[in-house]
Amino acid sequence: MKKTLIALSLASLCFAGEHGGNTQWGYEGSIGPKHWGDLSPQFIMCKIGKNQSPVDINIKDTVKACLKPIKFNYIADARYVVNNGHTIKVITTGQSYIVVDGKRFYLRQFHFHAPSEHTVNGKYYPFEAHLVHIDKNGNIAVIGILFKLGKENGELAKIWKNMPQQVGKKVALTSKVNPYLLLPKNKEYYRYSGSLTTPPCSEGVRWFIFKEPVELSKDQLAKFKKVMGFPNNRPVQPINARKILK
Secondary structure, eight states: OHHHHHHHHHHHHHIIIIIOTTSOOOSSGGGSGGGHHHHOGGGTHHHHOSSOSOOEEOGGGOBOOOOOOOEEEOOSOEEEEEEOSSOEEEEEOSOOEEEETTEEEEEEEEEEESSOSSEETTEEOSEEEEEEEEOTTSOEEEEEEEEEEOSOOHHHHHHHTTOOSSTTOEEEOSSOOOGGGGSOSOOOEEEEEEEOSSTTOOEEEEEEEESSOEEEOHHHHHHHHHHHOSOOOOOOOOOTTOOOBO
């Protein structure tokens, strides 16, 4: 029964995060973020949701809390790289997991945005990674990693080597990629309750944004932006009554 639940939840996550149903959506023009909520009844939360992501992390307004360290059990189980037309996504075998709130959330995929979706004190970073996890009941937890320009990122280099140029193409990774090596050394984070940042913008997502950015090179950023061909970040959303914990 548990395996069935995981399979069903994963199918729902892939449907929501990758395709957004059969409705075409994007980041520009009449199908851009401002219009997502009008493109399909399934996307209505993109328009009326009160706990949407991404958000601006205004440090002076964050609330100090006793946040427990995230427990990581990551292995090099990344297998494929996909260009789905919205992002570059790495698919895992689902063996890696984190433990938060006493529950295991399994890493199903991670993908990238340029520029960043979350901002800090109104500042955009050039790049952001989202590590998407799901528990046995279909609950979603996403870890956000902000990137600044600097030295070449070794784990990204392995992925970029196999990055598909063509939309819809799936390529097997030729090197072992361990997502743990994408994380910053300092594992302190901000936490808040939000949503998927793509249609259908489902809410109830646990968000964990690392405070410390990591580095990627100028060339790595340029290659990603060239393949995408457009900025693939949703604008920040109103924080409303939510609090960001630190």
